[in-house]
Each structure stands twice: as structure tokens, then as C-alpha cells.
Amino acid sequence: MANRPLQLTLNGQSVGPVDIPDDLPMIDYLHEYKNLTGSRLGCGQGICHACVVIVDNPDGTSEEVRTCITGAHYFEGKNVRTIEGHAKRDEEGKVTELNPIQQRFVDEFAFQCSYCAPGFVNAATVLVEKLQRQPIAKSQLEAVIEDSLGHHICRCTGYVRYYNATRNVLTDLGLVKEG
Amino acid sequence: MNNAAVTYYSPVATLVELKVNKGSGEVQVLNHHSWVECGRVLVPELVKGQIEGGTAMGIGHALMEEMPLYEGGPGEGDWNFNRYRLPMARHVAVWKQTAEILPPLSLSDPSKGIAEVVMIPVVGAIGNAVAHAIGKRVRDLPITSARIKEALNG
Numbered sequence: 001m002a003n004r005p006l007q008l009t010l011n012g013q014s015v016g017p018v019d020i021p022d023d024l025p026m027i028d029y030l031h032e033y034k035n036l037t038g039s040r041l042g043c044g045q046g047i048c049h050a051c052v053v054i055v056d057n058p059d060g061t062s063e064e065v066r067t068c069i070t071g072a073h074y075f076e077g078k079n080v081r082t083i084e085g086h087a088k089r090d091e092e093g094k095v096t097e098l099n100p101i102q103q104r105f106v107d108e109f110a111f112q113c114s115y116c117a118p119g120f121v122n123a124a125t126v127l128v129e130k131l132q133r134q135p136i137a138k139s140q141l142e143a144v145i146e147d148s149l150g151h152h153i154c155r156c157t158g159y160v161r162y163y164n165a166t167r168n169v170l171t172d173l174g175l176v177k178e179g
Numbered sequence: 180m181n182n183a184a185v186t187y188y189s190p191v192a193t194l195v196e197l198k199v200n201k202g203s204g205e206v207q208v209l210n211h212h213s214w215v216e217c218g219r220v221l222v223p224e225l226v227k228g229q230i231e232g233g234t235a236m237g238i239g240h241a242l243m244e245e246m247p248l249y250e251g252g253p254g255e256g257d258w259n260f261n262r263y264r265l266p267m268a269r270h271v272a273v274w275k276q277t278a279e280i281l282p283p284l285s286l287s288d289p290s291k292g293i294a295e296v297v298m299i300p301v302v303g304a305i306g307n308a309v310a311h312a313i314g315k316r317v318r319d320l321p322i323t324s325a326r327i328k329e330a331l332n333g
Binding site: 048146162 | 224225227228230231232233234235236259260261265267268269271273274276
């Protein structure tokens with residue numbers, strides 16, 4: 001298999017160009033080339049969504065993309081965020097502040113084994129950013145969360161804490177209107 | 180001693196509300212409530228998390244998750260989420276479900292541990308609720324739509 005150069009922006013930093021195989025899945029690129037192991041390989045079939053990263057689109061929107069079924073070269077020139085990129089860090093790289101979703105998940109004990117957690121954090125982060133552009137009415141809140149997180153599989157939490165924490169953080173950030 | 184060879188354990192009881200589509204055999208869990216008595220609680224959030232997780236596992240055991248023995252089963256190593264279904268949030272009454280941690284039996288009651296004990300009664304509760312809904316017993320787990328249709332029409 002031939003190699004091709006890949007260049008992208010990863011957690012705010014320009015990466016590459018680096019020669020990588022044509023058919024390298026993005027999750028293997030993150031794990032093996034960048035030592036970013038927070039994106040989890042679950043099913044490898046695009047079903048469980050533990051492996052999702054966030055892609056920031058030029059129009060200012062953000063979306064989840066599954067890295068187990070997407071080649072690294074798909075991300076050429078794109079702006080990608082992984083779970084490692086959410087928290088604020090000091091000059092030594094030590095985490096000083098979690099993003100609002102991470103903090104709320106910690107506060108509400110949403111994490112258990114944590115295997116699916118990066119996917120849920122990314123999905124909920126994308127939802128926060130979507131509602132920052134377009135707040136929603138309270139009556140839609142639960143359905144919107146179901147739409148945004150509903151395709152993620154979790155074996156051990158029973159989903160309740162993820163969902164409640166997401167609802168609470170969206171409300172506290174002022175992204176939910178009365179009605 | 181009970182069948183886990185212990186004399187002091189955490190009892191659990193669960194009520195389930197569900198509906199069955201008698202045409203398609205599809206079951207939808209609408210709500211559930213569990214009571215857990217686990218002695219002295221150290222971290223209530225973790226106990227509640229175990230309750231929520233265990234209940235979801237029990238719902239999967241009752242309605243979805245199947246591992247046939249021998250050839251063609253998961254022992255062959257080629258099973259994945261494309262054919263092994265487990266509960267998603269929409270299957271577990273994620274917004275409505277409730278649970279209660281009952282107080283310790285006495286002030287000196289120790290912490291008893293619960294692991295995933297909560298996944299046990301929800302299975303029987305679902306089996307009974309399906310029987311109440313369709314008037315027939317399904318005696319194999321998981322209670323799939325195919326088995327419900329067989330019970331109704333077979």
C-alpha cells in the first residue's frame with residue numbers, strides 16, 4: 001500500500017505533512033502516530049461511536065466523525081478535536097480547567113468504566129456548540145439530547161447520568177429558552 | 180445461605196411498566212422503579228450509578244441480548260454490535276426511571292456491596308409484565324419480538 005502525505009490541524013496545532021499509508025484508519029493514526037489514545041476503539045464498525053472526534057467546519061459548525069471507519073486522509077486539511085483537546089492547560093501541559101461538559105460529567109458521577117466516555121463528551125460538546133449558535137425551547141430539550149447522544153452505546157452506566165448531566169449543563173449555560 | 184453462598188446480601192425489588200405491540204411483538208419499557216437495601220451507603224452517587232447501569236443490563240438480558248451456544252455463536256469470535264444488540268438510551272426509560280436506596284436496617288449495619296445485583300429483578304418484572312400484557316408466557320430469554328409472536332400465534 002502506498003503512502004501519502006497528510007496535513008491537518010489537531011487540537012489547534014498544525015500537524016504534518018507526514019507520510020502515512022493510504023488506508024490507515026483515523027483511529028490508528030491518532031493512537032499509533034500521535035499517541036492520542038483517548039479516542040476509543042469499540043466495535044470498529046461505526047456502530048458504538050466510542051471513537052468519534054469533532055471536526056470544525058469552515059462555516060463555524062462542528063460535527064462528530066467516527067474514526068474507526070474513516071481513513072486518516074479524509075481529515076486532510078481539516079480541523080480536528082479529540083478528547084485530549086477540550087481542557088485548558090498551563091505551559092507545562094497540565095490540565096487547569098475542564099470543558100463544561102467534562103466538568104459536569106465529573107460533578108454528577110456520569111463516568112463509570114469510562115470506555116465510551118470520550119464519545120459521549122464529544123457528542124455533548126458538539127450539542128453545546130450547536131445550541132450556542134441556536135438555543136432551543138425547553139420543551140424540545142429531551143428530544144434534542146436523544147437525537148445527539150442516542151446513537152452512542154454504553155455498557156455500564158445505564159445512560160441516566162450522561163443524559164441528566166447534559167440536560168443540566170445546557171440549562172446552566174443558558175442555551176435553553178422557556179417554552 | 181442463598182444461592183450465592185452468602186447469608187447477608189442486598190435485596191432488590193423492581194417494578195416495570197411496559198407496552199407490547201401485539202402485531203410486531205415489539206416491547207417498549209416505559210418506566211421502572213427499583214428499591215435497594217444495601218446497608219450503610221458510602222458514596223450514594225456510585226450506588227445510584229450501579230443501580231442505573233445494572234437495570235439497563237437487566238433490560239438487555241430480558242429483551243435483547245442472546246448468546247447461542249456452539250457453532251454460529253459468539254464463541255466463534257466474529258460477533259460484534261452489528262448482531263449483538265444491547266440497550267441504547269431509548270430502551271431504558273432514561274428520563275423517567277427512578278430508584279430508592281432504603282435506609283440501613285440498623286445503625287451498625289455494614290456496607291453490603293451491590294455490584295450489578297439490580298439487574299436480577301428487572302428481568303422477572305419484564306417477563307411478568309409481558310405476560311400481563313399479552314396473556315401468554317414467554318419462557319425463554321431474551322423475550323424477543325419473534326418469541327412474543329410465537330407465543331401469541333404458535
